[in-house]
Amino acid sequence: MTDATQTPRARLALLRPGSWRPLAGLGLAFAIAAALIAIAGANPLTAFGAALSGAFGSPGQVATALTKATPYLLCSTGVALCFRAGVINIGGEGQIALGGLAATAAALAWPIADPFAATAAALAAGALGGLAWAALAAVLHLTRRVHEVLITLLMNFIALLMVGETLREGLGEVGAGFPQSPLLPRAVWLTRLMPPTSLNVGVFIALAVALLAALLLWRTTFGFAIRATGASRRAAAYAGFSVPGVVFGVMCLGGATAGLAGAVQVMGVQYRLIEGYSTGFGFISVAIALLGGLDPLLLIPASVFFGFLETGMAAMQRQVGVPSALVGVIEGLVMLTVLAGTASGARQARV
Amino acid sequence: MDWAHLLDLLAATIRIATPLAFAAMGGILSERAGVFAVGLEGMMLSGACGAAVGAVLLGPAAGILGAALCGGAMGAVIATVTVRHGADNMVTGIAANILAIGLTNFLVRVLLGHGASPRIHIDLLGPVRIPLLADLPGLGPLLFDQPWLTYMAALVPLPLTLFLSRSRWGLTLRAAGENPLAVFAVGGDPLAIRFRAVVACGAVAGIGGAVLVLGQVGTFTDNMTAGRGYLALAAIIVGRWTPWPTIAACLLFAAADALTLRVQVFSLPVSSYVVQMLPYALALAVLVGLGHSARLPAAAGTTFRRGGG
Numbered sequence: 246m247t248d249a250t251q252t253p254r255a256r257l258a259l260l261r262p263g264s265w266r267p268l269a270g271l272g273l274a275f276a277i278a279a280a281l282i283a284i285a286g287a288n289p290l291t292a293f294g295a296a297l298s299g300a301f302g303s304p305g306q307v308a309t310a311l312t313k314a315t316p317y318l319l320c321s322t323g324v325a326l327c328f329r330a331g332v333i334n335i336g337g338e339g340q341i342a343l344g345g346l347a348a349t350a351a352a353l354a355w356p357i358a359d360p361f362a363a364t365a366a367a368l369a370a371g372a373l374g375g376l377a378w379a380a381l382a383a384v385l386h387l388t389r390r391v392h393e394v395l396i397t398l399l400m401n402f403i404a405l406l407m408v409g410e411t412l413r414e415g416l417g418e419v420g421a422g423f424p425q426s427p428l429l430p431r432a433v434w435l436t437r438l439m440p441p442t443s444l445n446v447g448v449f450i451a452l453a454v455a456l457l458a459a460l461l462l463w464r465t466t467f468g469f470a471i472r473a474t475g476a477s478r479r480a481a482a483y484a485g486f487s488v489p490g491v492v493f494g495v496m497c498l499g500g501a502t503a504g505l506a507g508a509v510q511v512m513g514v515q516y517r518l519i520e521g522y523s524t525g526f527g528f529i530s531v532a533i534a535l536l537g538g539l540d541p542l543l544l545i546p547a548s549v550f551f552g553f554l555e556t557g558m559a560a561m562q563r564q565v566g567v568p569s570a571l572v573g574v575i576e577g578l579v580m581l582t583v584l585a586g587t588a589s590g591a592r593q594a595r596v
Numbered sequence: 597m598d599w600a601h602l603l604d605l606l607a608a609t610i611r612i613a614t615p616l617a618f619a620a621m622g623g624i625l626s627e628r629a630g631v632f633a634v635g636l637e638g639m640m641l642s643g644a645c646g647a648a649v650g651a652v653l654l655g656p657a658a659g660i661l662g663a664a665l666c667g668g669a670m671g672a673v674i675a676t677v678t679v680r681h682g683a684d685n686m687v688t689g690i691a692a693n694i695l696a697i698g699l700t701n702f703l704v705r706v707l708l709g710h711g712a713s714p715r716i717h718i719d720l721l722g723p724v725r726i727p728l729l730a731d732l733p734g735l736g737p738l739l740f741d742q743p744w745l746t747y748m749a750a751l752v753p754l755p756l757t758l759f760l761s762r763s764r765w766g767l768t769l770r771a772a773g774e775n776p777l778a779v780f781a782v783g784g785d786p787l788a789i790r791f792r793a794v795v796a797c798g799a800v801a802g803i804g805g806a807v808l809v810l811g812q813v814g815t816f817t818d819n820m821t822a823g824r825g826y827l828a829l830a831a832i833i834v835g836r837w838t839p840w841p842t843i844a845a846c847l848l849f850a851a852a853d854a855l856t857l858r859v860q861v862f863s864l865p866v867s868s869y870v871v872q873m874l875p876y877a878l879a880l881a882v883l884v885g886l887g888h889s890a891r892l893p894a895a896a897g898t899t900f901r902r903g904g905g
Contacts (some may be wrong), residue, residue: 285706333686391883394686398634399830399883402823402876410869528690535687566712568705570818573698575877580691581673584683 267536267547270582274575281574286569287548292565300562306560308442312514314552316341316523318451319506320460320530321548323499325539329462330495331475336382336397337503337527339404340375344504345410345511349426349518350416352433363432368450368508375504376497378404383496387489393496400525409520416518424520435513447509451548451564454502458541471495503527532576535583551576601861605854607738610746611812613843613850615640615821617749618804619828620835620842621756622667622797626634628760629793630773630786630895635674635690636801637825638696643667643802645700647809649707651718659718660803667802668795670696675794679787682828682899693825701818721745743811745803753801753839758774760839769793773893776900786900801825813827827853830879836891849875 250321279289300310321338327334351370357363382400411417412424435445462468473481474491482488506526511518529551537547555572562569619640623633643663650662669693677688710715721743730740760766769789771779776786804824809816827849835842852875856868864871 281702281706285702333684335686335690385880385884389884392892394632394634395833395883398686398826399876399880402826403873406680406869406873406876410867411870413867469617494870528694531687531690532694568702570698570701570705574702577691577693577695577698577699581677581688581695584688584691585677585681589684 266586267383267538267579267583270579270586271536273582274578277578278571278575281565281571287565287567292561292567295564296554296557296561299564300557302560303444304439306556308439308444310552310556311549311564312443312445312552313555314548315445315447315451315513315531316506316510316526317530317551318544319454319509320503320526321533321537321544322451322455322541323502324530324534325537325541325544326458326471326502327460327495327499328534328539329475330471330491331478332492332495332499333394334379334382334397334496334499335394335527335531336379336400336404336500338523338525339397339401339512340378340500340503341507341523341526342408343378343404344371344375344507345518345523346411346416346507347371347504348433348508348511349429350411352429352512353416353426355431356430359547360432363430364435364512367429367433367512368505371508371511372501372505375500375502375507377500379496379500379503380493381493382500383493385494386496393492403457405521408518411519412518418517426518429516433512434516435509438515443514445509445513447513450505450509452545455541455545458502463543467491467494477500503530506530527557529576532580535587536579601858603735603738605851605858605862606735606754608854608857609851610738610742611670611850612853613846614746614749614811615804615807616824616828616831616846616850617752618807619801619825619845620831621752621839622651622800622804623828623832624756624760624798624837624842625769625793625800625833626671627896628893629769629790630776630893630898631675631794632685632689633794633797633801633829633832634686634892635670635696635825636689636797636828637690637821637823638674638689638692638694639667639670639798640805640808640821640825640828641693641696641700641803641819642798643805644816644820645805646802647806648704648716648718651810652708653718655860656719656721656810658794660806663802663806663809664799667805668799670802671795671798671824672791674798675791675805678899679790679794685897688828697819700816704816709853713818718810718813718814721811745811746808749807750843753843756839770893773895774900776895778790780900797814801828804828827875830875833879834875834882836882837893845878848878876882 282289282292292364300306320341324337348367348371352367357366382396385396409424411427416426418425418427435447438444462471470486470491473484473486474488478488507523510523515522533544533551537544558569558572561567619636623636628904643666646658646662646666651659674688674692678685701741704714705712708716723741724744726740730736760770768779768784772786772789779786808820831842831845831849834845852871859868873884
């Protein structure tokens, strides 16, 4: 008999592409949700029907769901890359918030007349903001050898409070009565695709990032280094990859996509920075990354699904009176079932 | 700044520290056994929900029991996924926290509000006056005229310290967190130990949630723990996984939190946001400053498999 202590993150990183486990987790989550709906005294079929028609009933509803999915897709892409390398970056919350802050600060401080240049500059600033915060976490993790989850988790709270502080001091709108920035200059507003809904070109940015991440992960040397590091840091080092380099690189990528998510949300939906505008985005993105099996391409349907789930459940509450808090139940259960399933099943996995 | 303001600050500090202390003491059990307690927030929130439902339906004693049961149940969910299935502790904890927000929000509406946000009113647990001590001038009435849950929070570190450092069970629990193979080698079952530790953690943290509902707010509101579980997690780090220093960290964090509402009273040169950052920055500084000597249990976050390979 052999005994072994192992790091669970290695097994998380080995999630096979195209695994059926996330779908089984989703099925289980919905079965429990149906039971809860029955406890609430409603017919689960009627309730899910209301949710479906609420999600897909009109083009406007679909656009709303896609708008919600946009930051989720961006952030979960970064989370998936990190998890693939065995780096449990749960700093999305803070990285998104700082991305939005950086984009806002750049757009307000250095107005550029040309819309294209202005938008590109603000988006880049957002990505850099998230990247810088993640890079700081990576440096602390690598130099002091402290668990990255504890660092990214603690840094989330600091980042959120930093946003509050800047909105109180320099960036805040005078007399708004709520911690928010003034409206951004029109030049950085992302083009709306389907007014009056908030759907904007950010959705294409998110798609492009997911496609690029898939290419990076499956078709490049760095992508192989990511997967090798996730499978076994020792083996990756033996194969000649710099493990600290990969960890740093993947954290920076994760921070950049999260920062971009914040920038897109600020520039495409609200046109201003509002305190707490991204609450929960980072954690939901972890759920999406798991549901999508850490495969950037599968994150596209996974995040769109979560977008529809949120709009659908809101409609269900309006029509059937079942509390929409069920969204959180389903999100949490999907995460738990996928985690339990992959941990037990990753034994046959390959890089 | 005068005496009355200082007493007011101290009273608020004790009030805020009480639920934190329960959560942190539970978290120490879990983390010393080798399971990161990121799910503390969810366990506390489940406990708060259990306390509200129990107290409304059956009375305050049932509220405390309900809190321990619901917190323990959330602990069992986390333990099943992390300990039994060997999933990543941290991500599981986050998942449990998301689940707890949704589930408590849903259940409170369904069980107490017929689908809508319920109006719950629970009579607060009254203060228990300790004779003689409460008559001491100055701090007497402040420290010795508190609800009994507050006294309990102040006393929990004593049995916990004795349990961890002096009892056979405590030794095995710590061994499961430092070197599970050694536990296995002497015929113990590190997985069973960890499972029980996480469930116990949930029950204790759940009582922390009950303090909020039964001792302070008198109702249940959505996501009412509002990050206190994460704060307790930071307190454990600052207290370096030992009960008394962790209690001290809880008091320090509570004082910082109490100050955020009183920044102007004490005419501090910084904003409330900066004061709120203090606990997290301090925890980060301890982790980063001490690095590997921060005394994180050696096998925390790893899993253990019999006959694996």
